Amino acid sequence: MRDVYIIGAGTTKFGELWDSSLRELASEAGLKALMDAGIYAEDIDALYGANTSGGQFVDQEQVAALIADYSGISELNIPSIRIEAGSASGGAALLQAFLAVKSGQYETVAVGGVEKMTDVPSEVANEIIGGSLDAEWETFFGATEASLAAMVAKRHEYDTGVKREDYAQFPVIAHKHGSMNETSHFRNVIKIEDVLKAPFVSEPLTVFDTAPISDGASALIISADKKKIKNAEHPLRIKSSTAANDFLSLHDRKSIDRFGAVRKSTKSALELAGLEVGKVDVFEIHDSYSIAGLIQMEEILGKEAIRMTRDGEFYYNSSHPVNVSGGLKAHGNPLGASGVYQAVEAVLQLRGNAGTRQVKNAENIMIHNMGGLGTTSVTSIIGVD
């Protein structure tokens, strides 16, 4: 089967972007990606638009069609499909685009992820985020996603002896990296005491353990067209893209603090790419909650991950850089866009354009986007040939 490359990438800033609407954000990112790829609208065969909850945030469904329209490509009748997989929508859209191009039916495909979350008050945003849970048996009874993450944390402490201070490192690491990233929602450096002493969201998790509510959009151009790849400034190959799912609710799983779907999809992505995990230079993971970040790294690297967190090995200039973008915690989590931004960051790092947070000699980057808490897991590996 043919090789698929990312030939262009673009993003808006992530944050509380009062002046920008959903459609404005999407077209801004899309245009940047197109120009970065050096191609035009006529070159696009299809558009996959990731958006988790446009209907609830801004009363808008059929979001991909809207993105295509406001990006000026509707006259070309380009197929535009919305992809939704909770907060894994972005990664899932990338997966769909990858499969579409790999199949041969399409040559060049645009992937966009966008979410406009701040047009509603934050209490409402939290309810909408809860839409990824089981409406009848979790949300109905008062569970928020954060409360479920908190229960995972408590159980994980009980099952493995991991300490509160261990997973509280993830936001600290994220903010350190985010401070070096211009598009990041938060640019401030924080200390572990800040995480531990912040107001509780759901004990033991505080506001610093949870990713923020953000607006933002990111986009990619994927292609198998040899000419376009040759002309692109610095094409990067998508070595693999795959996914796995688990039961929707934590209470239906064998254990709540193991993410079996994550283990499966990351392992499968490595196999499909023909790589050992030791060959991965950077991990961009879904730190919607600090504890989720830790468990993802445990599924990828094994129990060692706990020690590595304690020993600071996840910093950009250490042995296993994690979330050098600033992750979801600092860079932001506009639900449908986060997974696409992970790929944008991979592109920046692999091109050597990541400024002060540059990981030296990065050749292979694993990006992992998650829906819910281990419910949907989408992994892609992007690298230089």
Add this chain to the structure above:
Amino acid sequence: MSEVPRFWRESRHRYRMVGTKCKKCNTLFFPPRVLCPTCRRDSIGNMVEEELSGKGEVYSYTVVHDGLEQFKMQVPYVMAMIRMKEGPLVTGQIVDAEPSEIQIGTKVRAALRKVRTEGKEGIIQYGYKFVLE
């Protein structure tokens, strides 16, 4: 008012913790399922309703400070996952208890309580919450 049929359909499951049992593999499911995830097609026509005892113990829990709008009057409230005596793990609130009285392993039982109301005019949605045994 618009949610009436959706709530009514689940009422016996929420009032009395009525689950479903797969007669093929003898697993009791709560929340109830129409299809057994293990036996799949073989479970069609082989699922029967069975009421849980309501007894269980705390598997994990948390004190929610930033909660759902519906539960504003009860913040901070305790959310928990309870391992029921019959096997299933259930997500629900623990009420009438101080967080200091709760730990993993604490014994609880289900009690019928108001869970939600649809404003001042809509129906009252009752369901299970857990109290200390």
Add this chain to the structure above:
Amino acid sequence: MSSIVSYGSYIPRYRIRSEEIAKEWGENPENIKNGLLIYSKSVPGPDEDVLTISAEAAKNALRRSSIDKKTIGAIYVGSESHPYAVKPTSSILVEALGLPYDIHSADYEFACKAGTAAMQNVMGMVDSGMIENGIAIGSDTSQGAPGDALEYSASAGGTAIIIGKEGFADINRTYSFTTDTPDFWRREGEKYPSHGGRFTGEPAYFKHVITAAKRMMEMQSTKPEDYDYAVFHQPNGKFPTRAAKMLGFKDEQVKDGLLTPYIGNTYSSSMIIGLSAILDKAKSGDRILAVAFGSGAGSDAFDITVNDRIKNLRRENSPGVMEQVNRPIWLDYATYVKFRGKIIMRGA
């Protein structure tokens, strides 16, 4: 003759002391405690109401006996604070308790004697052969207006009495006395009830309770000494004590059924919860005179004799009244008003 097959009560765990309320309204707590003889009252949690309380009480009753739910042919619930003005509490209980759908049901209202009226209804259905067993429940989460005397007493609780032909306590006779006496009322749409002050005493409570008790003893040819226990409607700690004295009952006969000083007045459950506390201790041969009072006004009286079948009743399967009285969670006034919805919230 119909008899009590099983019984069970539920008292919410939350409590508030009379001094907490008195402090708020600038009243002397000692006056309240000495005047009304109420030290504390029960408060329903924000997620409790007459339906949830009735369900707990009924489950406590069902757990103590071995009757098959399929033999229950009726369920009637009496309350002044049904969750819906239209949509019967009893219909929700059919599903909540897993009762057969072939069942008679409706809700009752008669101030604090709605529960005993439900009992009489079920008795009639059992005696006439219409049903084998039936459940009667008296349950309330009544409110008193802030700053009003009723705030000290209006509390929450419920009791379920299952009546059938072969129970452990024979209801030898029931008698009712009803008049048009406006001592206590609440107009449609009003949040809090109104009352006639001192008019609620002699022309209301005492007239009806004493008359009903005297008529019952006349019809049964009994005297106070013939009873082991006497329990009356208990709006406060004073009225039932005085009524007992007026009728010639002694303190020992009355004390086990007097709960208002600790949990307040549970309205439709008021007398019945006292009866429940007595049944927690009763033995075969014990005779009980039970007299309820409902404002408006009327009294229902019951002459009950416990029989040998009490040894088959598994009382230990459910928490008794005193066990529940002794599991308080104390509230301050602020939490109490928040729970009772007395704070005007946005959108109200």
